[in-house]
Amino acid sequence: MRIISCTPALLFILITSTYSAFAEVSINGFASIRATSSDQDGDTPAHQGIEGNGELSFKDESLFALQARADMGDGLSATIQIVAEGKNNFNLEASRAYISYELTPNHRISAGRFANPLFYQSEFENVGYAYNFARLPKSVYQPFEFNTIDGITLDSDFTFGQYALTTKILYGSWEGDFFEPLTGETNSFGLDDIVSLRANFSGGWWNIYGGVIFNVLDGGEVDTDVIFAAAQPAIDFAISQGATDVEVDNFLNAIKYTGKDGRYSYLGFNIDKNDILIDFEITRYGIKDSVDVFNQVWYASLGYRVTPEITILVHTEEFTQDNVEDKFLSKVNNQILFDTGIAFAEAFREYEFKGSGVTLRHDFHPNAALKVDYFLGEDSRTDVGDFSIWSVGIDLIF
C-alpha cells in the first residue's frame, strides 16, 4: 500500500479547510486508544500485529483516522480517509480515496480506493466505536494486506414496508506486498478481477447477510521467491532421478499461486431485541486447487445492554482449516514431486485456533466508549500454545 507523506502544513489545511467555493467539505474522524497485553505459552505471538511479550502496548491496537468528504452537489462527492495506525508507527496512509455519484437516490456508484468487503464488518473494521467488540474476532478479521483495493462499486438500497435490502456489487484489483507467515518474509503479490457481491436484509431488530468474492491471483514474488525457491532442491533431486521437463512444469503449475482462483464467502445474522444482542458470522475462504487449503472460521457473541450506556458481551470464535487433499496435484505423476507438493500443502496449512472472551462497553461520553476485554485461546502451533489477551481502551468518533 502507498504511504503518503503529509506535512504539518498540509494536514492543517486539510483539517481547517471546511469551506470551498466549489464544494461543501465535511471533516469527520475516529480513533482508538487501546492498551493491550498478550502472552502465550510459546515464543510466537498468537496474532500478527499484537506483540506477545506480556508487556503493555499502547501501539498495537491504537489508531487515528480523519475523513474529508467534499459534496459538490447534484449527487457528486469525493472522499478521502487517512489512517495512522500504531502498528505502523502512526505513519499516515490513504486507506480510502474515492468519488461517488448518486445515479438515483437509491443507487450510488463509487470509484477509487476503498475497503475490500471481504466479510460483513470489513468495511468498518477500523471504526471501533461502530461495534461492541473491543477487537473484531481475529478468526475472521485478520490484518489481510488486501483489506484496501482499487476499483468500482455500486451500492443500492431498497425498502419493502418495514424491511430494508442493501446490495453491493464491486469490481477491482489489488497489488502490494504480502507477508508470508510461513517464511516471515514480505513479497509482492496481487489479486486481479476481484468481483464481490453482497446482500443485507433487515427488519426492525434483525439483520441477515451474505456475500461472495471471486478473484484471480497474481503470485508475483511469492511464487518465484518463496514457493519455487523452496521447491528447487526437491525439483533438482527429482530431475536427478529421471523427472522430465513436462513433469516439472506440471508440478510448478500445481504449486504456484498465479492464475489460481480465490474464493471468499460469508453468511451471518445480528439480533438486537429487548436489549439482548446476538451476532453470528461464518466464513469459508481459500484458493481453489492450490497448496493453500480452505479456511472455515466463525464467531458468535451474546450480549446484554444493562443500561443504554453499558453493554456486556461474551464471545467465542474458531479458526479451522480443511485437511490437505491431493486434488491440486492431479497432473503430477512423478512420485518425488507429488510427495513434495503434499509436504508444501501440509506446511501451508499453518495453524488453527479457538478461544472465548468477554467485553464490557461503557458509553461514558456522547462520542466515546470505554471497552475492557479479556480473551483466552488455544493455538495449534507448538510455539504458540495457550494464549491470553487483555485490553482497555477508548473508541471515539467525531
Add this chain to the structure above:
Amino acid sequence: MRKILCTILFLSFSTSTLAEISVIVHKGNTNSFNKNVISNIFLGKIKTFPDGSVAIPIKQEDESINTRFSVEALKKSPSQLKAYWAKLLFTGKGIPPKAVANDIEVLELVNSNPNIIGYIDSNKVTDSVKVIATY
C-alpha cells in the same frame, strides 16, 4: 395523603415539561406517512418520500430533543444511533441528518422547502407546517 398529592403534582409537572415531539413537513406535502417510513427516512434507509421526491431529514443542535426523538421514533439510544451512523459515514453509505439551531429554524426550513422533514417540540408547531406524526 400529602405524599400522594406531591407525587401527582410531580408527575404532572414532569409530563408538562416533556412535551410531545411533532414530525413536520411542508404544508404542500401530500404524501401519507406511517412511523416506519419516518423512521426509515431519518435512518437514511430511504431517501425519497412515497411520491418519489427527495427527502431531506434534519435534526437539531439541541441534544435533548434529538435524544427523545432517537429513543421514541428510531428506537435507538443516542450511542446506538451514533454507532449506526458511524458504520454508514465511514463506509460512504450515508451521512447523518444535518443539525440546525432550534425549533424556529426547523419551522422556517420546512416552510420554505417541500423536501425537508424535521421534528420540533409540539408546543412550537404553527399553521405554516404540516404535522405527520407525534411521539
